[in-house]
Amino acid sequence: MKRGFLNGNKVKQRALYPLPSPNANSNSNISTNANADRDGANINSQMRYTKSEAHKTDHSPASIVFTTIPPRPDPDGQSEWIALGDAKKRVLGVPGYPRALPSMDGESVAYEVRDAGAHEKGMGLGVFATRDIDAGALIFAERPLLVIPVNSGRLATSDSNIENTLAIAVGRMRAGSRDAFMQLANCHNDEGPLLGIVRTNGWIVRELSDEGEGTDKAYTAICKIAARINHSCMPNIHARFDLASFAFYIRAARGIKAGEQLFHSYCSVNLPLTARRAALAPYAFTCACHACTHASPTSDTLRREFATRVEAYRRMSDAWVGKKASKKVDEGVVRELEEFRKELVSEGLDGTRTYGVMLSAILRLYMNSGRIGEARVLVEEMRQRQRLEG
Numbered sequence: 001m002k003r004g005f006l007n008g009n010k011v012k013q014r015a016l017y018p019l020p021s022p023n024a025n026s027n028s029n030i031s032t033n034a035n036a037d038r039d040g041a042n043i044n045s046q047m048r049y050t051k052s053e054a055h056k057t058d059h060s061p062a063s064i065v066f067t068t069i070p071p072r073p074d075p076d077g078q079s080e081w082i083a084l085g086d087a088k089k090r091v092l093g094v095p096g097y098p099r100a101l102p103s104m105d106g107e108s109v110a111y112e113v114r115d116a117g118a119h120e121k122g123m124g125l126g127v128f129a130t131r132d133i134d135a136g137a138l139i140f141a142e143r144p145l146l147v148i149p150v151n152s153g154r155l156a157t158s159d160s161n162i163e164n165t166l167a168i169a170v171g172r173m174r175a176g177s178r179d180a181f182m183q184l185a186n187c188h189n190d191e192g193p194l195l196g197i198v199r200t201n202g203w204i205v206r207e208l209s210d211e212g213e214g215t216d217k218a219y220t221a222i223c224k225i226a227a228r229i230n231h232s233c234m235p236n237i238h239a240r241f242d243l244a245s246f247a248f249y250i251r252a253a254r255g256i257k258a259g260e261q262l263f264h265s266y267c268s269v270n271l272p273l274t275a276r277r278a279a280l281a282p283y284a285f286t287c288a289c290h291a292c293t294h295a296s297p298t299s300d301t302l303r304r305e306f307a308t309r310v311e312a313y314r315r316m317s318d319a320w321v322g323k324k325a326s327k328k329v330d331e332g333v334v335r336e337l338e339e340f341r342k343e344l345v346s347e348g349l350d351g352t353r354t355y356g357v358m359l360s361a362i363l364r365l366y367m368n369s370g371r372i373g374e375a376r377v378l379v380e381e382m383r384q385r386q387r388l389e390g
């Protein structure tokens with residue numbers, strides 16, 4: 001899951017939105033009919049706020065809606081959401097909404113948040129496995145504290161700035177959530193205490209936008225626990241947002257040992273070192289993961305090309321099974337794919353979806369060449385990884 005933050009569309013600090021002071025714990029919607037589908041600078045300054053029933057969903061396409069999901073206090077927590085237009089209607093219409101977060105089936109808690117310590121100097125807090133975790137297993141599920149549009153222009157008007165808009169949403173949080181939010185790391189304090197937290201900790205929620213993350217309708221989410229997960233270019237977790245429970249599901253992308261730190265990648269893993277460094281610059285640290293400290297022209301090429309190469313293997317492997325398999329795969333091809341798999345593992349790319357595709361290509365090859373034992377081992381690995389999609 002790529003991280004995301006507001007495009008710092010700075011607007012001069014001015015008076016707070018002309019709103020009745022936002023109620024903490026309020027479970028109603030506050031919406032404005034501002035001309036908010038325009039660029040921030042052009043938003044009509046005469047914003048009119050209306051308070052409406054928490055279950056109202058027929059907001060006009062131009063509305064900005066401050067809402068709480070789910071609307072009533074919930075053991076799994078509540079998210080404050082600044083939703084655009086009819087986005088809320090879409091979520092409430094998702095089959096199964098509002099789904100409870102999964103219970104961990106009596107399993108002990110698999111993670112802890114603690115100081116990353118001297119070993120991982122300068123990282124601050126991090127999230128660590130407290131027991132061995134199998135690939136694909138759920139580590140935790142979490143409803144975000146706050147979800148807001150990625151495009152900050154949406155949240156600014158000539159009467160108010162982004163910081164003030166965020167203050168409304170944060171002000172609506174329950175005290176415990178608000179405290180947790182305010183304690184999160186902020187490497188952009190110059191941009192404002194709230195916007196800085198958003199920019200440091202936001203995760204793109206692709207699943208919430210029906211138009212993709214590059215559009216105006218994409219959202220970013222700030223979580224209490226997931227926000228403590230540090231970056232590595234060799235990520236070992238996989239995050240997926242489930243609309244019905246309005247929550248992130250964090251799973252092990254490969255087997256994780258007790259005591260290991262959980263990592264996800266704040267930038268695309270397909271990038272060479274210099275591009276990764278550039279993408280990470282806004283987070284104010286230099287990544288010192290194994291892939292960065294051992295980067296070379298070879299590893300840069302691998303990162304740039306592995307997705308294309310795996311796709312080519314996948315297409316090729318189609319001919320290796322079933323009726324299409326007119327002949328046995330050459331031993332050299334078997335070795336080539338096995339070697340490539342090893343390269344992906346040592347570069348730390350075995351936590352990616354693409355690696356799963358690579359496994360299926362190799363499986364086809366094992367089946368073609370009658371390597372039943374090796375095929376069985378691979379099937380088991382793929383079975384575990386399948387949970388990453390669930």
Ligand SMILES: C[S@@+](CC[C@H](N)C(=O)[O-])C[C@H]1O[C@@H](n2cnc3c(N)ncnc32)[C@H](O)[C@@H]1O
Pocket residue numbers: 121122123124125126184185187200201227228229230231232283284285286287288
């Ligand atoms: C989303 S926060 C992660 C949690 C944070 N460490 C904390 O204490 O809350 C992002 C910030 O953590 C730190 N960080 C994350 N990954 C890091 C890494 N690989 N090396 C050093 N610092 C890192 C940076 O300060 C970054 O701005």
